Amino acid sequence: MENQTDLTPAEPNSAAEGDSCAVDRSCTLDPAQMPERTARWKKLFTNVLSHDRTPSSATFEFSNTDYLRAELDELVKLERICCAHVAWVLEENDTGLELTLKSGAKNATELASDNLQFDTLVKILLPEAYQ
Numbered sequence: 001m002e003n004q005t006d007l008t009p010a011e012p013n014s015a016a017e018g019d020s021c022a023v024d025r026s027c028t029l030d031p032a033q034m035p036e037r038t039a040r041w042k043k044l045f046t047n048v049l050s051h052d053r054t055p056s057s058a059t060f061e062f063s064n065t066d067y068l069r070a071e072l073d074e075l076v077k078l079e080r081i082c083c084a085h086v087a088w089v090l091e092e093n094d095t096g097l098e099l100t101l102k103s104g105a106k107n108a109t110e111l112a113s114d115n116l117q118f119d120t121l122v123k124i125l126l127p128e129a130y131q
Contacts, residue, residue, distance in 0.1 A: 027082050037078070038124075044071050045125040049096065056103040056111060058118040064096045072099060086114070 047068055049061040062068050069092070076088045076099070087102040101118060105111035 037075075040071070040075060041125055044068070044075065048126060051122065051126060053118060053122065055115050056105065057100055058122060059098060059100045061095070062097040062099065064092060068097060072097060 044062075045060070047062055049063065051061070052059045062072065072090055076090050079086075080088050085104045087100075087104060089100040089102065091098045091100070101121075103111055103114035103118075105114050
């Protein structure tokens with residue numbers, strides 16, 4: 001891995017907490033910002049080359065273009081704020097860009113919840129994978 005942006009969970013912004021995300025009740029994104037954020041992710045995910053799931057992570061591969069790198073960098077930084085319980089890792093390697101979402105679960109119940117949220121995220125952003 002040549003260039004890695006490791007964005008591990010930060011402390012949640014308690015002033016903005018609320019059930020604002022359709023995927024994750026822990027998300028602190030303002031509900032008014034949700035449509036624009038979701039649209040950006042959906043547009044970005046039209047460029048996914050491949051994806052993989054484990055019980056504690058979801059990984060997505062993208063081509064390494066200036067646009068994709070800039071958009072992934074920005075969205076990962078924004079998601080780190082509102083979904084701080086997930087580790088967002090963006091890596092550049094020989095084949096492109098790899099975005100990995102890792103569960104911050106501390107126990108089996110939290111892991112099951114994160115696993116369901118990752119599945120929901122993939123279904124929303126990559127619906128063709130579930131057809």
